[in-house]
């Protein structure tokens with residue numbers, strides 16, 4: 216089977232305007248949540264990504280009908296007659312677990328394959344299961360599947376969703392989606408506060424759900440009998456935007472990002488400003504410029520509003536060229552460092568010690584053949600390759616296609632030299 220690679224020739228200086236796409240990670244649980252309201256739901260501007268296509272396939276396998284009209288996607292969820300998330304689909308994308316709460320609430324039962332292994336580390340689903348059990352669901356693990364029954368209907372409960380690391384984003388999505396149709400009141404304590412969860416909650420409210428505390432770690436939900444289908448526009452992708460901010464910084468470039476919400480990106484913006492990168496808010500977006508050097512800084516990934524783990528790799532690429540030493544600490548997924556050996560192949564000076572990477576800034580990165588391993592690690596390789604001298608070949612570009620819409624077209628339009636080749 217042919218596989219795409221990127222051939223990137225650097226160094227480039229980026230200059231121009233990029234439109235940020237809608238958020239993949241907001242779209243996935245919202246797509247699943249349309250199952251809660253039988254009828255035609257319209258999602259506006261879903262990004263054209265392979266993860267979104269896989270979720271569409273999963274929804275269709277449940278009985279839902281999908282149609283694209285004028286760039287908007289209609290999910291007709293009138294009939295959900297196969298409450299079954301097949302291993303063959305869910306193994307391709309962990310976010311398949313998003314159907315657990317909505318299908319259980321709608322159909323009273325569901326079987327979903329346990330998500331498979333993942334390049335960014337061990338990712339259990341115990342919090343999803345525990346939250347639903349506290350609402351009265353009977354759940355067992357059978358032959359690699361989570362088999363859940365609502366046991367006569369889910370009931371509101373007080374649910375503490377924290378783990379050793381903080382909150383869980385998709386567990387919050389699942390419990391919140393299940394609670395909106397449960398009998399009585401649910402309080403989710405230690406809910407994830409990521410903008411993608413806020414977007415899901417706003418969409419559910421538009422469908423008729425009763426939720427207060429949106430955006431905070433305590434969500435209160437008063438269950439309703441039914442929800443109505445919705446027309447909803449997904450928020451801009453803060454991680455795609457953050458990746459372009461890094462691309463501007465590392466190339467000493469100047470970009471205008473449109474459809475970008477800086478209020479979702481304060482931790483990253485604050486870091487970049489401390490790295491000598493100028494960022495100004497403008498209507499519907501921002502301007503970013505780095506006209507001299509990058510300064511070193513330390514950063515630690517944390518749940519929102521802390522620094523996002525999904526931008527750790529891209530920042531590491533920038534810090535590889537900074538003046539001085541930086542320490543990057545990963546607190547969400549402790550093994551999320553697949554980019555470290557690859558960036559080292561491009562002459563970065565990195566030393567991994569447990570959950571920390573110590574970065575000694577170098578004068579110059581050099582092009583090299585490298586391997587994309589997961590979505591954000593691959594994005595970091597693109598960012599590094601833009602600044603690297605010579606040619607970088609990135610293999611396994613399908614990882615990038617999971618979460619970045621036409622990344623080579625967007626970057627080439629502002630001065631990058633990226634060729635997509637099929638080998």
Ligand code: EPZ
Nearest residue numbers: 240310337338339340341342343378380383384385547590
């Ligand atoms: C979401 O994954 C995102 N995925 C990830 O984006 C993101 O990295 C992550 O949140 C953290 O921000 C989507 O939105 C589709 P978690 P999720 O549950 O919800 C532990 C990307 O590149 N945990 O918040 O699966 C877990 O191991 C991706 O776009 C448990 O222990 O992440 C981790 O240490 C990849 N038990 C921590 O919680 C559980 O039941 C946070 O994970 C669930 C999670």
